[in-house]
Structure formats: structure tokens, C-alpha cells
Amino acid sequence: MKWLVRLYPARWRRRYGAEFETVLASQAPSLWQILDVLRGALDAHLHPDLGNTSQHTFERLDAPGQWVLTLAQEEARHLGHSYLGTEHVLLGLARAEAGPAPRVLRDLGVSSDAVRARIEAILGPGAPGRRGGRCRHERIGDARRLTPRTKRAFQRAGEEADRLHHARISDAHLLLGIIEEGESVGARVLREMDVGDAATLRQRVLDALNAPPAQ
Amino acid sequence: MRARLFDRGRFSEPALLVLISLADGPKHGYAVMEDVARIAAVRLGTGTLYGALARLECHGLIEATAGDERRRPYRLTDTGVEALRVHLSELRDLANAGLRRLEAVA
Numbered sequence: 250m251k252w253l254v255r256l257y258p259a260r261w262r263r264r265y266g267a268e269f270e271t272v273l274a275s276q277a278p279s280l281w282q283i284l285d286v287l288r289g290a291l292d293a294h295l296h297p298d299l300g301n302t303s304q305h306t307f308e309r310l311d312a313p314g315q316w317v318l319t320l321a322q323e324e325a326r327h328l329g330h331s332y333l334g335t336e337h338v339l340l341g342l343a344r345a346e347a348g349p350a351p352r353v354l355r356d357l358g359v360s361s362d363a364v365r366a367r368i369e370a371i372l373g374p375g376a377p378g379r380r381g382g383r384c385r386h387e388r389i390g391d392a393r394r395l396t397p398r399t400k401r402a403f404q405r406a407g408e409e410a411d412r413l414h415h416a417r418i419s420d421a422h423l424l425l426g427i428i429e430e431g432e433s434v435g436a437r438v439l440r441e442m443d444v445g446d447a448a449t450l451r452q453r454v455l456d457a458l459n460a461p462p463a464q
Numbered sequence: 465m466r467a468r469l470f471d472r473g474r475f476s477e478p479a480l481l482v483l484i485s486l487a488d489g490p491k492h493g494y495a496v497m498e499d500v501a502r503i504a505a506v507r508l509g510t511g512t513l514y515g516a517l518a519r520l521e522c523h524g525l526i527e528a529t530a531g532d533e534r535r536r537p538y539r540l541t542d543t544g545v546e547a548l549r550v551h552l553s554e555l556r557d558l559a560n561a562g563l564r565r566l567e568a569v570a
């Protein structure tokens with residue numbers, strides 16, 4: 250019955266194909282199962298957003314980078330935002346504690362509470378009109394839509410890693426990516442917190458990357 | 465379509481069964497199927513199961529956890545826990561109202 254999975258759209262198969270096959274293989278073949286899968290495949294074609302993930306974008310994150318992303322998702326959820334923005338990633342960085350970027354933020358007095366307060370001042374409590382709605386978005390893990398600027402910030406983080414000949418993207422590259430994406434809410438929060446201009450901040454992050462941790 | 469998440473503003477039956485199945489901890493697809501068969505005596509087809517899983521994940525009510533790609537466990541998100549709690553409470557109120565009426569007749 251494994252051929253049945255081929256009835257699903259390619260994007261859906263990339264996300265669910267492997268586990269779907271496992272479950273299908275555990276079932277006794279029957280007309281009922283086949284009809285059920287036919288209906289499921291039709292449904293998946295009619296709703297192309299299902300299984301739309303951008304996991305590959307994040308495959309390069311190392312463990313600290315992933316931790317930042319996890320915290321960012323959590324912050325977005327707590328703030329009631331249905332998307333993932335650079336502001337959430339910045340919050341994740343401020344909360345992460347360990348690592349060069351969190352160290353730089355801490356030294357500059359950029360606490361997670363302060364960042365959260367600035368985000369709410371900029372966006373207003375309860376968030377912009379991007380809440381809820383249909384799930385037409387790229388998803389990761391607990392899955393929030395990435396704003397275009399966040400995508401670009403991640404792209405820039407990747408370019409920073411390339412430039413530094415680092416195989417993986419870590420917290421420091423993420424912070425550099427946010428700083429460079431000057432129009433992003435994350436960059437705006439940093440500007441408003443009076444932590445120096447972008448070039449100075451960038452240099453601080455690069456210095457922290459090269460300096461071994463204090464302990 | 466049965467796999468639709470909201471049916472007249474409520475969870476479709478498969479989506480509700482999946483949420484209930486995940487309420488006591490993460491499970492992969494096949495385990496959800498077996499669990500639902502045990503607790504609700506409902507046999508979910510593979511297409512129906514994955515229609516519900518994909519929608520619930522898309523709406524942020526469940527999330528995939530790290531694990532073997534072929535047996536990837538899912539768990540409820542905080543939003544999912546809350547949504548399930550509200551929905552089950554409503555169902556309980558409805559059931560109680562119905563039972564009270566039956567008692568009044570008897």
C-alpha cells in the first residue's frame with residue numbers, strides 16, 4: 250500500500266511521508282484504507298498549506314541557535330502573536346544567557362523584560378492584526394509563520410556564518426542577522442535601547458565570538 | 465470532509481480524538497491510532513489520522529517533537545491543552561443538560 254503516499258503533494262510528503270508510510274505499512278490493506286487515503290490525499294491537494302514547513306531553513310542552527318529559536322517561539326506564543334518575528338528572536342537571545350550574543354546583550358543591559366516592554370510599546374499589547382486566521386504560513390516546530398524580515402534576518406545570519414567560515418549558525422550569527430536587517434522590529438528595539446550604532450554593536454558581537462567565555 | 469478541524473465551530477471528531485489521545489503524553493501516529501481505537505472504539509484511517517495531525521499542527525495545537533522521522537512523536541502545545549480543556553468542558557455541560565432532562569422525564 251506504500252504507493253498510496255505518492256498521491257499526496259510533494260511538499261506534504263516531505264513533511265509527513267516517512268511516518269505516514271510507517272503507519273500505512275502497519276495496516277491490513279483494505280478498500281476502506283485505500284478510500285480513506287484517497288480522501289486524505291484529495292484534502293491535502295485542496296489545502297496546500299498543510300505540511301508547508303521551512304525546517305530546512307533551520308537545519309544549519311547549532312544547539313545554542315536552536316535553543317534561541319525555541320525561546321523565541323515560546324515568547325511569540327506568550328505575547329499572543331501568531332507569527333515569528335525578529336523581535337521574538339531578539340527576546341530569545343536575551344533569555345538564552347549562555348553564548349556570545351546573550352553575553353553581549355547582558356553587558357549592554359538588554360534584559361528580556363526590557364525587550365518585552367519595548368516590543369509591547371512598539372506593537373501595542375495584544376499584537377497586530379496578524380493573529381490567528383488560516384494556517385497559510387511556513388511552519389517550524391510549534392510552528393509560526395516567519396515574517397519576510399525574519400526570513401531575511403536568518404538568511405543574513407547564514408551569510409555571516411559563511412563569511413566567518415562557521416559550518417553552523419549560532420546565537421551570535423542570529424544577532425548579527427537582526428542587526429543587519431535594519432528595518433526589522435528586532436533592530437528597531439535595539440536602536441531604541443541605546444546600545445550604540447549598528448557597526449559598533451556588530452563589532453562587539455564579533456569580538457565576543459572570538460573571545461573565549463569568562464568561565 | 466471528516467478531517468476538517470472545525471465543524472460548526474467545534475472540533476471534528478478525528479481532531480478531537482487525536483487531542484484526547486495526546487492529553488496524557490506524546491505519541492507517534494501509529495500509537496495515536498491504537499490509543500483512539502482503545503479509548504473510543506473508533507478506527508481512524510491513515511488518511512483521516514494524518515489529515516487531523518496536519519491541521520492540528522498547522523493551527524499550533526500540537527507540535528512534532530524531535531525523534532525518528534518514521535515514528536515522530538507529537539505533543540499538545542499550551543494552546544492545544546487550553547483548546548481541548550474548553551471544548552471538553554462544553555461537551556460535559558451539554559451532556560449534563562441532556563441527562564438532567566432525561567431524569568426529569570423519568
